[in-house]
Amino acid sequence: MRHPEYQYLDLLEQVLERGDERLDRTGVGTRSIFGTLVRFDLSDGSVPILTTKRVYWKTAVKEMLWFLTGGTNIQPLVRDNVRIWTDWPLATYRRETDADISQADFERRIAEDDSFAARWGELGPVYGKQWRRWMGADGREYDQIAGLVDTLKTNPASRRMLFHGWNVAELGSMALPPCHMVYQYHVTSDGRLNCLLFQRSVDLLLGAAFNFVGAAALQLMLAQQAGLAPGELVWVGGDVHLYLNHLDQAREQLTRAPRPFPTMRLVRRPASIDDYRIEDFEVSDYAPHASIKAEVAV
Template identity: 40%
Template sequence: MTVNEQQYLDLCQHVLAKGHRKSDRTGTGTMSVFGYQMRFDLQEGFPLLTTKKINFNLIASELIWFLRGDTNIRYLLENNNNIWNEWAFKRWVESASYRGPDMTDFGRRQLVDDSFKAAYQAAMTRFKEQILTDDQFAAEFGDLGPVYGKQWRHWETSRGETIDQLSDVIASLKTSPDSRRHLVTAWNPEDIPSNMALPPCHALFQFYVADGKLSCQLYQRSADIFLGVPFNIASYALLTHLMAKEVGLEVGEFIHTLGDAHIYSNHETQVNEQLRRQMYELPTLKINEQLGSIFDVELADLKIEGYQSHPPIKAPIAV
């Protein structure tokens, strides 16, 4: 049994047993707890869940997108990654430029109305094609505003300057490994109200060096346990591996601290199905030894070996 994956399954069981019924922004409803922490020993294996299949390429391409400071979904679509589509699509269908069927509340309506689902899928297909082929359309509707990549790499100050937080942390890890200031934040109060398609859920992370190992702690203000958290665990584990390689250290722990940790009411059946499954051994991450900089990483530089899992479990996303 892997202690790492059990941390996640224990979280699911805790929220189902102890959670509070709450309303939420999406209108879906959740079971929620406030304040929870998981610790993953990255020496044990790469924490890609085995009780349901997780697509590593989606996680890796999204992280590469962040590392490049990119905020436009075109790169993601070019790599067959659709995990940010709904937020960009929402901006388009709510704009004056949109001409087509009413897409109000499309996230929920597609689940209960087959005729609407067909219209939604046709509109989404058209949207994606235009993002990939029309530069002007992509610039206007593919960009999500100053989300993670922008804040990590190009934080804008009140003086009109920019701060590359991630590069600064890499430099401080190399020169002052015992510093308590190895932090990167995506939570920019000035940008959130009007510019971001979605305020950052994984809001702040900090690195720590001890015994020749690099550890990372993430504070996640809002945690969609079934759909989002498995991706967040693997994404920040991957980031820790890449940062450790960059600064010449081994990997230590990934510590995941959650604020509002919730299971959506329309995910409870899926969570219970996952809890009935047995775990497999965790896989291993392999990073191209010839990789120079973390900022030059490509999908081909990252491979998961020995990954055995149960089939995926589908669930609707709340937008």
């Protein structure tokens, strides 16, 4: 059987060979294709943590746990050594203050100075806000995650088990509009939980690997809370692109052969979806190739 990671490597190759090249909002430029799909089977305990480069899976899981808190400020992430969201508030700080500050110094101030973090660490109403505190036209806040967990338990045959983050009224206030924007769930007659994630835009070299891990971790948590077994993770990409300063790294990754996917398990069953910690996730048999470094386009 062909290794499932080849689905990702095939996407890299397709973008390199026939991607449409154009300028983008970052000014870096991209090469992209439109409309893709990959499938990963989680039922045997394996998870799609890419092996053709090292993926820092704990960072991806910590990010997902932060989303579930409903938080929108990077301070708890920075304090937990997660720096993947720093670039956007740092760019805003430099632009608005004209300050010549390094990323390390900015992150130190975010971590140590609550008032500074409150002013400069805020991302606006991004993922967590929409997932847990969507503001309805009726003036009420809606917790999409809590509603999903309840439906998984009480009406698993429903075709309405989904949540999303594309709140049109609040897009302009977000540091970055949601890329992985719709998660839909499906329960089979034998009790397996499937997920379909639609991602409107994906940085294929840097972002996709984290999105696969985060979605898989969330699927495991939801399955456990609802008394289900993990099934299939289906990922659908809209604008799937490589930044023009990532092309050499993509070519390097394509020279590497995939190794067996690791397994991920939850070592305890928390009382609710809100009570998971990074220590609850155990990954075994992860033996990837070396990491591949690349710059984030902001």
